[in-house]
Amino acid sequence: MKVLDGLKSCFSLMGKHKYAYWITLILDISLGYCADVMLALLNKGVINSVTSLNYAAFISSIWLGVAAVIVYLINVLDRYFNMRSIRYIMLDLRHDLFRHMEFLSVGYFEQNHSADSIFRLNSNVENMKRAYTNHCPNIFQGIIGGLGSCVFILIMDVRLGLISLAACGLTVLINIKFAEPLRKIGGKIQRSESALLSRLSDLVAGFRVIKLYDTDGFIINKYEETNRKTAGLRIKRIARVGTIDSISHLLNFINTFVIITIGAVMAAKGYTDFGTVFAILTVQGNVSSMLLNFGSAWGMMQESVAASELIHEVLNTDKEERKPAIAPEDDTSDHYIAFENVSFSYDDSGPVLDGLNLSVKEGTVAALVGPSGGGKSTVIKLLPEFYPIGKGKIYFAGRNIDSYSADELRNMISYVPQGEYLFDASVKENIGYGKTNASDEEIIDAAKAANAHDFIMELSDGYDTLVGERGESLSGGQRQRIAIARAFLKNAPVLLLDEATSALDNENEAIVQQSIESLMKNRTVIVVAHRLSTIENADIIYVIEHGRVVQLGTHEDLKQQDGVYAELVKLSNAFK
Numbered sequence: 001m002k003v004l005d006g007l008k009s010c011f012s013l014m015g016k017h018k019y020a021y022w023i024t025l026i027l028d029i030s031l032g033y034c035a036d037v038m039l040a041l042l043n044k045g046v047i048n049s050v051t052s053l054n055y056a057a058f059i060s061s062i063w064l065g066v067a068a069v070i071v072y073l074i075n076v077l078d079r080y081f082n083m084r085s086i087r088y089i090m091l092d093l094r095h096d097l098f099r100h101m102e103f104l105s106v107g108y109f110e111q112n113h114s115a116d117s118i119f120r121l122n123s124n125v126e127n128m129k130r131a132y133t134n135h136c137p138n139i140f141q142g143i144i145g146g147l148g149s150c151v152f153i154l155i156m157d158v159r160l161g162l163i164s165l166a167a168c169g170l171t172v173l174i175n176i177k178f179a180e181p182l183r184k185i186g187g188k189i190q191r192s193e194s195a196l197l198s199r200l201s202d203l204v205a206g207f208r209v210i211k212l213y214d215t216d217g218f219i220i221n222k223y224e225e226t227n228r229k230t231a232g233l234r235i236k237r238i239a240r241v242g243t244i245d246s247i248s249h250l251l252n253f254i255n256t257f258v259i260i261t262i263g264a265v266m267a268a269k270g271y272t273d274f275g276t277v278f279a280i281l282t283v284q285g286n287v288s289s290m291l292l293n294f295g296s297a298w299g300m301m302q303e304s305v306a307a308s309e310l311i312h313e314v315l316n317t318d319k320e321e322r323k324p325a326i327a328p329e330d331d332t333s334d335h336y337i338a339f340e341n342v343s344f345s346y347d348d349s350g351p352v353l354d355g356l357n358l359s360v361k362e363g364t365v366a367a368l369v370g371p372s373g374g375g376k377s378t379v380i381k382l383l384p385e386f387y388p389i390g391k392g393k394i395y396f397a398g399r400n401i402d403s404y405s406a407d408e409l410r411n412m413i414s415y416v417p418q419g420e421y422l423f424d425a426s427v428k429e430n431i432g433y434g435k436t437n438a439s440d441e442e443i444i445d446a447a448k449a450a451n452a453h454d455f456i457m458e459l460s461d462g463y464d465t466l467v468g469e470r471g472e473s474l475s476g477g478q479r480q481r482i483a484i485a486r487a488f489l490k491n492a493p494v495l496l497l498d499e500a501t502s503a504l505d506n507e508n509e510a511i512v513q514q515s516i517e518s519l520m521k522n523r524t525v526i527v528v529a530h531r532l533s534t535i536e537n538a539d540i541i542y543v544i545e546h547g548r549v550v551q552l553g554t555h556e557d558l559k560q561q562d563g564v565y566a567e568l569v570k571l572s573n574a575f576k
Contacts, residue, residue, distance in 0.1 A: 010131055010301070010308040015096070017089045021132065024082035029141050031075040033148050038068035041279060086132050093311075094125055100315055124307040131304035138297035149283045156280050157272060160259050174247055185236055189303060191310075192230040335395070336362035336524050337383070337494070342392035343547075344378060352378045354547035355392070360540070365525040367535035369568060370544040376528045379544070380498045383526070384413050396494075414492040416516075418499040420483030422471030427456055428463040430471070430482055434489030442489060450485035451515045452478070477512055484515045495520060497527040532568060541565070 014021055042065045153160050263277040337360040344353040353375045360366040368376040381387055382394060385406060394401045401409055414434075422430050431443050438446075443463070447453040455478055459465040471479045480500060487495065500516060513534060529535040536555045543551035543558070543565050551563050558565040 007301075007305065009312060010128070010136075010305050013093055013128060013308055013311060014089050014132070015092045017085050017092065020085040021082065021089060024078055024085055025137060025140065026144075028075060028078050028082055028137070029144050031071055031078060032141070033145050035068045035071040035075065036145075036149075036283060037152060038064055038071065042068065083133070086129070089132060090125065090129050093128065097125065097311060097314060100317075104314075104317055124310050127304050127307035128311070131301060131307075135297045135301040135304055139301060142297065152283050153280050156276050157263075157266070159266075160263060160280055163255060163258055163262070170251060185233060185240065185302075189230065189233045189306070192226065192233055335359035336397060337366075337526070338395040339379065339382075340393045340395070342382065342389060342394060344375075344382060344387065344390040346387075351390075351547055353382075353390075356544070356548055358542050358549055358552075360524060360526060362524050363522065364539040365520060365527065365535075365537070367538035367541045368526065368528045368544055369532065369535065369541060370550075370564060374544045375547040376544050377498055380415070380417075380496050380526065380528055383494075383496065384410050384415065412492050413494045413496060414487035414490050414519075415496045416480075416483050416487050416498070416500045416519075420480060420486075420500075422467050422474070422479055422482060424467070424469045426461075426464050426466055427459065427482060430467060431485045431489055434486035435491075438489055443485075446485045446489035447482075449488045449515075449518060450481050451511060451518070452481035452485050455481075480512045481515055484512070484519055487519055493523060495523045495525045497525065499528050499530045543568075 011018065154162070259280065263272070263280060266272045267277050339356050339358045342353055342356045343351050345351045356375065356379070358366070358379070368379060370376055378387075382389060383396070383401070385401060396404065396409065397412070423433070428440070428443055431446055432438050434446065435442065440463075444453065447456055447463075456463055456465075465473075467473050467479075467482075471482070474482070484500075497516065500512070527535060527538070532555075535541060538555065540552060541555060541558055542549050543563070545564055551558055551561065551565050553561070559569045560566075
């Protein structure tokens with residue numbers, strides 16, 4: 001049953017083009033088999049007509065050959081349509097997988113390495129292409145052609161047919177026996193190759209850290225360790241597939257030898273004619289192909305089954321779902337944004353937020369400070385529903401956020417984290433992500449508002465300058481100003497700032513902070529602060545520790561109180 005479930009997993013990814021695929025595949029195999037049978041009958045007719053000097057039978061045999069050629073030509077056309085169906089299957093599979101991943105939660109991507117997602121989108125999909133193009137046709141051609149040939153041989157001669165049928169049946173049973181171990185090895189290989197890609201991705205992306213800390217040897221050892229593991233699994237798979245191939249070769253040799261020997265003896269003694277024996281030997285080629293190709297194709301198919309299971313893991317991961325709108329009585333009118341007894345945990349390690357309460361009035365600036373790991377950034381991530389709330393309620397503009405669609409909610413929020421991601425595209429394109437239909441004038445105005453226009457114009461191609469992978473051709477301050485320009489362009493009423501200047505030096509921080517202060521005007525702002533100097537003028541400051549609000553008030557109020565904030569002020573002053 002596990003074997004059948006695995007094949008079902010593989011074939012279920014074909015989508016709406018599966019009928020075209022199976023029809024053309026079965027027709028391809030059937031036409032090919034019919035042509036082979038015609039060739040066998042042609043050989044029989046030619047040999048028997050020549051030996052008996054029957055001219056009419058010879059001409060009939062020639063016409064049979066012409067019919068076989070026509071069948072072969074039709075088969076070529078059918079294969080074209082089969083390959084065409086595979087092309088559309090792969091297009092749809094890539095599309096469906098990409099679109100599904102697009103609607104997964106932020107949590108999925110934070111918990112899974114980017115290289116793993118790339119592997120599933122690329123390598124695993126390519127594995128499925130090989131399955132549909134090579135493995136699957138070889139398997140079914142082997143089964144249908146091999147068993148069909150056995151039936152033909154049975155019709156020609158029962159004794160020789162039973163010998164071929166026994167060889168085919170034994171081959172199928174041996175391969176089914178090896179299927180489950182090969183599937184498990186295939187799954188391990190897929191996951192190991194994903195880990196290998198992750199190691200390589202870290203090596204490329206983190207090359208500066210590697211060079212700075214002289215960790216080349218350590219990183220390479222980690223890569224080599226994963227590479228050796230992957231190579232070991234591949235060798236194990238090759239050994240198992242090789243065993244199957246060896247058994248198939250042995251069975252083919254024995255089968256062919258027995259048929260030739262017995263067939264020759266039977267023809268010599270007059271139990272059959274040499275034309276029949278020759279026809280049987282011609283069709284026996286299909287049986288041989290079944291014995292030789294079925295094993296390796298079946299083995300490789302198990303790796304494709306493992307790849308399909310990894311693809312299904314993504315497709316079966318729940319998309320972001322919206323709860324139905326809540327009752328009007330759950331409205332709150334006191335504050336624009338409010339967290340009421342919110343608890344949240346990323347995993348089973350314990351709560352990050354534990355009954356947290358805070359509120360922000362419209363048009364005000366609220367700052368979140370506190371020790372690292374206290375839950376400040378988590379508050380920022382929950383408001384746009386990057387993660388589902390564990391317990392409690394969150395209100396936005398007087399409504400429970402569950403009453404908003406994801407698009408509706410996020411259209412009202414701009415988010416500028418530490419080290420905003422820039423795409424490998426032009427400056428104009430990166431700013432334009434804030435509003436996809438923005439004009440060039442709007443993009444330039446946003447850049448000016450973010451104090452970014454001047455440095456952009458100094459770049460080699462101005463707004464058309466490519467920023468490189470992750471924006472590596474720009475400085476940290478320049479990248480942040482482009483991110484702020486993106487937020488200006490979006491022009492959302494709520495602004496979330498997650499330590500947006502913490503990674504910058506003093507000079508760049510001052511420039512970026514000026515841009516941020518301009519962005520904050522006439523907006524409701526929640527800012528996670530790393531440096532207290534950036535939030536001294538906040539309307540209210542929440543001190544968060546262990547997932548709870550332990551202090552709240554203005555900067556002047558809090559620094560006069562004994563507590564966490566006063567300690568943070570002292571620590572901040574010590575580093576000035």
